[in-house]
Amino acid sequence: MTLNGWVQIALFLALVVLATRPLGSYMARVFAREKTLLDPVLRPVERLIYRTTAVDETREMDWKEYAVAMLLFSAASMLLLYLLQRVQAVLPFNPQKLTGVMPQHLAWNTAASFTTNTNWQSYGGESTMTYFTQMAGLAYHNFVSAATGIALAIAFIRGVARRQMATIGNFWVDLVRATLWVLLPFCVVGALALVSQGVVQNLRPYDTVKIVEPQQVPHLGTDGKPTVDAAGKPVMDTVSEQVIAQGPVASQEIIKEWGTNGGGFFNANSAHPFENPTPLSNLIEMFSIFAIGSGLTYTLGKMTGSQRHGWAVWGAMAALFLVGVLVAYSAEASGNPLLHGAEQHASAMAPGGNMEGKEVRFGVANSALFATVTTDTSCGAVNSWHDSFTPLGGLVPLVNIMLSEVIFGGVGSGMYGMLIFVVLTVFIAGLMVGRTPEYLGKKIESYEVKMAMLFALIFPLIILIFAGISTIRPYGLAALGNNGPHGLSEILYAYTSAAGNNGSAFGGLSTNTPWYNTTLGLVMLLGRFWMKIPVLAIAGSLAKKKYVPASVGTFPVTTPLFSVLLIGVILILGALTFFPALSLGPILEHLLMNAGKAF
Amino acid sequence: MKRNILTAVLMTIVTTILLGLVYPLVVTGVAQVLFHDKANGQLIVQDGKTVGSRVLAQPFTGAGYFHPRASAAGTNGYDATNSGGTNYGPTNQKLIDRVKQDVAAAQQENPGHAVPVDYVTTSASGLDPDITPANAEFQGPRVARERGISLEQAMALVKAHTKGRQLGVLGEARVNVLELNLDLDRQVPLAKRAAR
Numbered sequence: 001m002t003l004n005g006w007v008q009i010a011l012f013l014a015l016v017v018l019a020t021r022p023l024g025s026y027m028a029r030v031f032a033r034e035k036t037l038l039d040p041v042l043r044p045v046e047r048l049i050y051r052t053t054a055v056d057e058t059r060e061m062d063w064k065e066y067a068v069a070m071l072l073f074s075a076a077s078m079l080l081l082y083l084l085q086r087v088q089a090v091l092p093f094n095p096q097k098l099t100g101v102m103p104q105h106l107a108w109n110t111a112a113s114f115t116t117n118t119n120w121q122s123y124g125g126e127s128t129m130t131y132f133t134q135m136a137g138l139a140y141h142n143f144v145s146a147a148t149g150i151a152l153a154i155a156f157i158r159g160v161a162r163r164q165m166a167t168i169g170n171f172w173v174d175l176v177r178a179t180l181w182v183l184l185p186f187c188v189v190g191a192l193a194l195v196s197q198g199v200v201q202n203l204r205p206y207d208t209v210k211i212v213e214p215q216q217v218p219h220l221g222t223d224g225k226p227t228v229d230a231a232g233k234p235v236m237d238t239v240s241e242q243v244i245a246q247g248p249v250a251s252q253e254i255i256k257e258w259g260t261n262g263g264g265f266f267n268a269n270s271a272h273p274f275e276n277p278t279p280l281s282n283l284i285e286m287f288s289i290f291a292i293g294s295g296l297t298y299t300l301g302k303m304t305g306s307q308r309h310g311w312a313v314w315g316a317m318a319a320l321f322l323v324g325v326l327v328a329y330s331a332e333a334s335g336n337p338l339l340h341g342a343e344q345h346a347s348a349m350a351p352g353g354n355m356e357g358k359e360v361r362f363g364v365a366n367s368a369l370f371a372t373v374t375t376d377t378s379c380g381a382v383n384s385w386h387d388s389f390t391p392l393g394g395l396v397p398l399v400n401i402m403l404s405e406v407i408f409g410g411v412g413s414g415m416y417g418m419l420i421f422v423v424l425t426v427f428i429a430g431l432m433v434g435r436t437p438e439y440l441g442k443k444i445e446s447y448e449v450k451m452a453m454l455f456a457l458i459f460p461l462i463i464l465i466f467a468g469i470s471t472i473r474p475y476g477l478a479a480l481g482n483n484g485p486h487g488l489s490e491i492l493y494a495y496t497s498a499a500g501n502n503g504s505a506f507g508g509l510s511t512n513t514p515w516y517n518t519t520l521g522l523v524m525l526l527g528r529f530w531m532k533i534p535v536l537a538i539a540g541s542l543a544k545k546k547y548v549p550a551s552v553g554t555f556p557v558t559t560p561l562f563s564v565l566l567i568g569v570i571l572i573l574g575a576l577t578f579f580p581a582l583s584l585g586p587i588l589e590h591l592l593m594n595a596g597k598a599f
Numbered sequence: 600m601k602r603n604i605l606t607a608v609l610m611t612i613v614t615t616i617l618l619g620l621v622y623p624l625v626v627t628g629v630a631q632v633l634f635h636d637k638a639n640g641q642l643i644v645q646d647g648k649t650v651g652s653r654v655l656a657q658p659f660t661g662a663g664y665f666h667p668r669a670s671a672a673g674t675n676g677y678d679a680t681n682s683g684g685t686n687y688g689p690t691n692q693k694l695i696d697r698v699k700q701d702v703a704a705a706q707q708e709n710p711g712h713a714v715p716v717d718y719v720t721t722s723a724s725g726l727d728p729d730i731t732p733a734n735a736e737f738q739g740p741r742v743a744r745e746r747g748i749s750l751e752q753a754m755a756l757v758k759a760h761t762k763g764r765q766l767g768v769l770g771e772a773r774v775n776v777l778e779l780n781l782d783l784d785r786q787v788p789l790a791k792r793a794a795r
């Protein structure tokens with residue numbers, strides 16, 4: 001590890017801290033429908049949308065209608081994405097004449113993936129999707145799935161803040177306001193900032209360039225193996241050109257981070273120089289991943305009238321983030337002991353460390369930081385390959401997702417996920433002192449705790465069942481890219497990423513198969529929508545309750561003690577559920593690696 | 600319920616037009632005007648030919664050129680329509696064997712020097728345009744020998760193409776391989792060396 005590495009990490013966190021208050025209070029105003037600076041431009045657009053979509057913006061919904069509206073919208077937009085992929089060949093903006101997305105299980109997987117804010121990719125963007133599908137299908141879902149998440153978080157906070165009310169807001173209004181006020185303005189500015197760094201933004205056909213030094217490469221036969229001529233000499237081809245994939249990347253890149261989506265325009269995601277060309281573009285992208293999640297803690301404080309509670313939640317998140325980045329960075333910086341003869345120590349001339357699957361402009365510090373940030377949230381964008389991380393370096397992203405991505409978290413989903421843990425923490429604190437638990441003046445009763453436990457149990461259930469089946473069936477094992485304990489990590493990571501709607505991968509696993517595409521698609525949908533229903537149920541139930549003034553027996557949710565207890569609940573729940581699987585995967589691999597074993 | 604179904608369908612259509620078409624097309628228009636070169640991939644045109652993108656690696660294997668990092672993009676590497684890495688895990692025998700082989704070859708070429716890790720590992724994108732200054736220094740003697748120039752001359756050129764951290768603190772120091780090689784060809788063409 002280097003001093004500069006830590007300075008960069010500190011700088012990143014400082015930017016997030018600075019943005020939290022202004023962004024959080026702005027979002028509180030947006031969803032309370034108060035005036036903002038952008039109203040003169042956005043209000044007419046908003047009204048036009050309501051008029052054309054038959055929305056009565058004054059009407060509020062109870063939690064069931066809110067959930068139904070959310071599900072209907074997700075279903076309609078998912079169907080459209082499936083269709084767009086299948087017929088993209090005949091749609092405009094297809095200069096490469098790409099065909100429709102085949103097979104159907106891939107189109108299904110992608111539709112589920114982008115609708116659920118997962119952005120798991122079983123395909124390579126530049127070789128599969130037309131510009132039209134990228135813009136109107138994939139980038140589009142980056143917006144609306146993020147807006148849906150924010151809407152739900154706001155609805156949940158309303159549930160906590162409201163007293164004796166049957167409704168928690170209007171889904172359509174929350175969706176539109178999240179899109180127009182929170183997502184779109186930043187994306188226009190941010191996209192142009194990224195282009196200024198070299199992220200491409202065009203609709204041109206792929207460029208063919210004459211490379212400087214033409215290369216001799218082995219000629220491959222139909223079986224994919226190098227061929228030899230009659231004399232037994234290898235047949236060679238001359239490569240004198242490089243075809244360069246282009247596209248409207250920046251407009252998709254920025255919402256990919258700002259909405260914690262993570263689906264790359266290119267296969268290499270944010271490692272590709274056209275998606276993330278400079279250290280500054282990298283900083284903009286990491287900041288964008290954390291900004292809304294961090295801001296929402298301030299929104300929580302503002303809407304519930306307890307700013308200190310917002311900061312107590314923020315503190316728990318920041319502490320967990322720092323531990324993750326410390327472990328990941330130190331593991332990657334100490335390198336891979338099995339690579340004998342490669343200089344992995346940091347020097348003035350090179351940062352060293354485990355550089356397999358990493359880019360020089362980012363080095364180990366920014367790769368470890370990015371990996372931590374992208375899995376603390378439900379983003380899943382990557383600027384290096386997590387599969388090639390050292391065992392402990394790769395353990396951090398995996399554990400981050402297993403903790404339900406509540407460390408700043410996905411936009412909206414991180415906030416409501418964290419509030420579920422808050423409910424559990426308050427409940428456990430109540431058990432310890434033998435009183436009915438209260439949360440900001442609301443009694444937490446058996447209904448809320450049952451729903452919170454449902455939320456907490458669905459998640460490991462869908463991960464472990466499907467990962468378990470995959471490890472014992474040939475169709476599961478055939479996809480492995482690495483052997484030994486690392487293979488188990490690959491499968492475990494895939495289903496954890498899908499259930500957590502993260503979308504990053506241990507990419508060695510070849511998941512473009514009927515089994516993985518179908519089941520991962522299913523797990524993404526369950527991880528998103530099945531888990532949202534208990535969330536909305538709690539919101540609806542809390543909104544109806546009477547306010548109970550705090551007494552001496554109330555456990556305060558504004559103190560550092562509360563933050564510590566909250567961290568404890570998150571870690572204990574995660575560890576109890578996943579420790580056995582982790583010990584057979586990354587932890588075992590770490591021990592074997594240090595013992596000099598390879599597979 | 601009925602009304603929410605109608606709204607769901609209409610909302611999908613209206614927001615697709617706004618977010619899926621109007622937004623990216625407006626951004627494209629503005630980007631093309633404000634940052635024309637960058638928005639189009641920073642292509643390098645030389646003698647009327649487009650020879651590459653400033654920010655994408657292309658293959659160099661000749662001893663007279665600096666070599667980019669190894670690439671797993673596409674069948675032959677450096678395929679800019681098929682970006683990606685090896686995804687080899689840390690205990691993968693294939694990774695360990697490959698690195699062992701490459702380290703041995705490197706040590707033969709430049710004995711007595713430590714082999715920089717980025718010289719023997721593949722990049723994430725397969726298109727990493729940069730190498731570390733340590734890597735460039737390691738390759739310097741070979742290139743100087745092959746081009747018939749002094750090591751000082753070669754290292755001066757490397758130094759001219761070394762970028763420090765952005766804004767003094769961000770990222771890592773790096774050397775752009777394509778730009779360095781193009782400059783090398785301009786200053787000491789390989790053909791001229793062959794004629795000498």
